[in-house]
Amino acid sequence: xxxxxxxxxxxxxxxxxxxxxxxxxxxxxxxxxxxxxxxxxxxxxxxxxxxxxxxxxxxxxxxxxxxxxxxxxxxxxxxxxxxxxxxxxxxxxxxxxxxxxxxxxxxxxxxxxxxxxxxxxxxxxxxxxxxxxxxxxxxxxxxxxxxxxxxxxxxxxxxxxxxxxx
Numbered sequence: 722x723x724x725x726x727x728x729x730x731x732x733x734x735x736x737x738x739x740x741x742x743x744x745x746x747x748x749x750x751x752x753x754x755x756x757x758x759x760x761x762x763x764x765x766x767x768x769x770x771x772x773x774x775x776x777x778x779x780x781x782x783x784x785x786x787x788x789x790x791x792x793x794x795x796x797x798x799x800x801x802x803x804x805x806x807x808x809x810x811x812x813x814x815x816x817x818x819x820x821x822x823x824x825x826x827x828x829x830x831x832x833x834x835x836x837x838x839x840x841x842x843x844x845x846x847x848x849x850x851x852x853x854x855x856x857x858x859x860x861x862x863x864x865x866x867x868x869x870x871x872x873x874x875x876x877x878x879x880x881x882x883x884x885x886x887x
Contacts, residue, residue: 729791732784736792739779740799743772748808752815 750768776796780786 729789732787732789733791733795735779735783736795737799737802739776739783740796740801741803742775742799743796744800744803744808745811746771746775748811748815752812753819 747768750764750771754767755764780788784792
């Protein structure tokens with residue numbers, strides 16, 4: 722089927738955007754999800770899974786599974802333009818966001834710990850009473866177990882005495 726030039730330009734621009742989207746996805750996985758960790762193989766594996774899904778979606782929705790050379794050139798050109806022009810800026814922004822969110826999470830954890838310590842300090846005088854009241858059934862079980870052991874020992878002593886008499 723022959724397509725007109727406008728439709729082919731539309732598909733080329735969409736493939737360009739798909740290449741940019743793939744490069745952005747790589748930066749997002751590299752910085753926001755994995756941070757400064759050294760797990761490159763896991764990051765790359767997850768990226769290729771997501772990128773493959775995105776490219777299949779692109780080919781199904783935008784090109785009706787039509788594969789032409791200019792589509793591949795558009796994807797590679799989009800990737801190259803993003804990496805050369807925008808990657809450093811986007812990486813700085815993502816690193817800044819990642820660091821700020823990590824600091825905010827640490828502050829939240831510190832506030833939560835201090836609040837838990839304050840609550841624990843207020844509750845601690847009452848915990849001894851609560852433990853005492855909750856431990857009553859267990860205390861009774863301990864007494865019962867001691868009583869059962871003592872009765873078994875008594876039975877064993879009586880058997881020994883009977884054997885000695887005979």
